[in-house]
Amino acid sequence: MRVLHRASPWRELFVGDGEPEPVALLAPLCAALDELGPSPDLPTAHAWQLRLVEALQRLDLPAWRISQLISDHNDLLYRRAIQLSLDEMQGQGWGSPPVTFCVLTLGSAGRHESLLAPDQDNAMIVADYPDARHSEIDGFFQALGERFTARLDEAGIPLCNGHVMARWPMWRKRLSEWCDQLTLWTQERRVKRVQQSNILLDFHPVFGDANLAGALAEHVAQLMPRAGLFLDEMAQLLDELPVALDRFGRLSGDGEGAPHENALNLKRQGLLPLVNAVRLLSLRHGVRVPDTRRRLSALVLKEALTARQARSGIAALDRLQERLLMEQLINLKAGGAADGWIDVVRLEDDHRLLLRYDMQAIRSLVRLAQGSAGR
DSSP states (O other): OOOSOOOOGGGGTTSSSSOOOGGGGGHHHHHHHHHHOSSOOHHHHHHTHHHHHHHHHHTTOOHHHHHHHHHHHHHHHHHHHHHHHHHHHHHTTOOSOSSOEEEEEEHHHHHTOOOSSOOOOEEEEEOOOOGGGHHHHHHHHHHHHHHHHHHHHHHTOOOOTTOOSTTSGGGEEEHHHHHHHHHHHTTSOOHHHHHHHHHHTSEEEEEEOHHHHHHHHHHHHHHGGGOHHHHHHHHHHGGGSOOSBOTTSOBOOOOTTOSSTTEEETIIIIIHHHHHHHHHHHHHHTOOOOSHHHHHHHHHHTTSSOHHHHHHHHHHHHHHHHHHHHHHHHHHHTTOOOOSEEEGGGSOHHHHHHHHHHHHHHHHHHHHHHHHHTO
């Protein structure tokens, strides 16, 4: 049964006649932290994330902020997994890292827009070193990548089915190799290279020398103004994830992999088209911030969007995250999966109208992004 009303802890702030006690407001979060304990292992810490989300909802935090905090918590799990792996390697005689390095989270994790139960998307930048030392140095970082990704998998953050992880050479390179690879990828109009770039270009340094990530970000910023063909192909690929509207502007899923006839994949046909369109606009206009909300605001300053377009995009993002997070919680508590599917028939009339409005706003942003790529 859906809860229609629940008292907010914020209403206790001025309930007495004395000075307010803000610490009492955090009681739901403090209780959740007490349940976790001071030094949980990785599986326990990850399983506790559902309890964290419930506590944050009791504090009346919006879904987009909860999504950021889920991502922050996953960053913490990454840091612990990497440090445990380094300590293990030290104890086994591997020694310290031979050169500096930086582990990146990618995709929704890199944008700090994760919801519940994401898989792993990560990469590694290694400081440049002589070719003669490749076997020695890359062997160390391959072992590190295998160890920390295995630890995260055991903790409940599963390995990426597409192998987008630092345990594989494709996603573990020297800084100069990353720069050369992106230069090569952006020179041509090839679908696979654009798809791989879409994964890589939303990155965040989670462990190690963040200056390596900064250098890669600077290289990306220098490349994009000259990458017209690459951006054209990125625009064309937006058609591969159609917004969930039919030609009459009504809500309509494409049916791909649907568990039933009323199912709509809100992530694949709503959230991802929005994220992809905003990324393309940001690359085109030199916006460097990684998350979708700030990208939309920054695009107004670049005069690439009107304030109204940006507000519509942010509102759509907020509502999609809220709907997905709510559905994921319901499914997980029922023993199901935290996926991107919703049942359109179960939506109330006002929610259905709002979702349709948001999809129309997203489709407008997609069309705008496709038009901007060719300029």
